[in-house]
Amino acid sequence: MRLAVVGNPENRRVALFRAAVERAGQPEPEVFAWREVLTAGRVPGPGTLVRIDSPGEDAEVDRLLRELGGGRPAAVAEHGRIIGGADWFAGLRAALARIEAGGGTLLSRPADILTMTDKPRCHALLAAAGIPVPDALGPVDGWAALRASGWKRVFVKPSHGSSASGVLAVAMAGPRVTAVTSVEVSGGSLYNNLGVRRYHDEQTIASIVDRLAPDGLHVEKWYPKASLGDRVLDLRVVVIAGRARHVVVRTSRSPMTNLHLGNARGDVSAVRSAAGEREWAAAMATCERVAGCFPGTLQVGVDLMFRAGWRGHAVAEVNAFGDLLPGVLADGQDTYDAQVAACAI
Structure with missing residues (x-):
């Protein structure tokens, strides 16, 4: 074939x-x-x-x-x-x-791609399967509903976004509101900027959320990520043919860890040591369980967060096209080598 x-x-x-x-x-x-x-x-x-x-x-x-x-x-x-x-x-x-x-x-079932690309639907699927995920708020149609929820620290994500586009890390303490995001407001439009910025004006933050809302929002409770030194971190784990193989550590001084935002790759061995073998093995097993939710798909990219203090972990997102990890080898293979080998043509 x-x-x-x-x-x-x-x-x-x-x-x-x-x-x-x-x-x-x-x-x-x-x-x-x-x-x-x-x-x-x-x-x-x-x-x-x-x-x-x-x-x-x-x-x-x-x-x-x-x-x-x-x-x-x-x-x-x-x-x-x-x-x-x-x-x-x-x-x-x-x-x-x-x-x-x-x-x-x-090699990827269209229904699986669509579920992974729909954050609310993907979150619901993982939660139903017993995969650890942050709590989700449910349907939110704008800033007023988010404010009325009583949740104090949240991640607001466009339902179908990628590469942190439109994502806001929002903290609310009484009248004080802060949002950390790559969103730039310019000329009445929203742009995904390569620089992470902070907004402290509630009117501006509300305007951003309200402009994103018509295309769908997914809101999760802020998950306290583990850190090494002065940088928080999470992992991109690519699972191929059911096996967690390729891992990249993404580190940041902001809540946004996406590498294209100027963040840095971390040391996998240092993270593994900090987590301990039991927690590391449990995290990799979780990634493989995530892949098991998409049995018609050869590979998935799992964004996994260790909890601060290295006590537990949760899945942030699942990526249908999350296998672009240049230079990351496992058993001498990059993610593409491993997928070609798994095809067994």
């Missing part, structure tokens, strides 16, 4: 996967561009083993997904602009249905 990949051809994700296929001595995979999937309906057919890669980092693909999902013309968004999350998700659902109807054998 021949390998194929649905992705953005110029993206490094596709390049890294193709390189892994070449190292394995397999024929070069055929690339089906997201733009062609969305405009011409070109998808892999029967007899192909299909990797579905991220549609991100392409402004035209983003526009096409919002247009498909919204059922109306959409413009290319300015770089970093946060817009149309619900339409984008609806477009992804429709595009994945096209790919599934093509008849190829998919």
